[in-house]
Amino acid sequence: MKLQVEKLNLEFSGKEILHDISFSIQEGEFVSILGPSGCGKSTILNILAGLIEDYSGQLFVDDERIKGVSSHFAYMPQNDLLLEWRTILDNVCLYGEINHDKSMKQRALKEFETFGLSGYENAYPSSLSGGMRQRAAFLRTSLCKADILLLDEPFGALDVITRNDMQDWLLQLRKNYNRTTLLVTHDIDEALYLSDRILILSNKPSRILQEIDLSKEKKSRDWLFSQSVLKKQVYELLKGENHA
């Protein structure tokens, strides 16, 4: 499904946060929003998830206008929000339980191996590593029958090696799961490595400074290491914004 965002504007307490943000995401595309800290990245996801309603502008999914909470989106916030008293299987099936989706348990069990969680179906979150917890949270999000995944800094709290492993895993996963995804990150490497397209935001009031199309690139860690010119260009753009 295609997402179209038209002229999003938002103020918090009279302070302009978002200024005329417009972009679209095609079916199956993986798009990242990269921007300086506090520029409004999470706010954009919160608007899409229906958690903020007092914005101006319009949202369309396949030309249908949407407002408020919509079943088109599955949202994974920064914190994994796993419930410590529920097993991993019960955690990943939480939305299925709420929506009386009886098929979810079967669908979930089939995915444990792909998500690197085999054998942990009946374990509790406290026995999982940070990376495994994020994969469990990601499995819970992707089991939702939503068209578009909204990921807010999913690997932000992980150490650099685990974070890289998770990025490698997600890139692999994308080859089989062609889900339309909008990722928020402030990690340049992560955005370059995972995205078909990157939207770079300015400082507040944020607007789109630049779009980078990477859809034709063959991604690998070696490809990422060879992108020093592009990385420098993005870094200087963001650094200029931090000092603006």
Ligand SMILES: Nc1ncnc2c1ncn2[C@@H]1O[C@H](COP(=O)(O)OP(=O)(O)OP(=O)(O)O)[C@@H](O)[C@H]1O
């Ligand atoms: N509910 C709210 N009420 C008032 N101001 C808010 C609210 N939520 C966010 N803000 C402000 O809006 C701005 C954008 O916040 P947001 O969390 O979207 O930024 P971000 O780019 O995701 O930041 P970070 O990279 O640090 O996670 C910040 O200045 C923040 O303080």
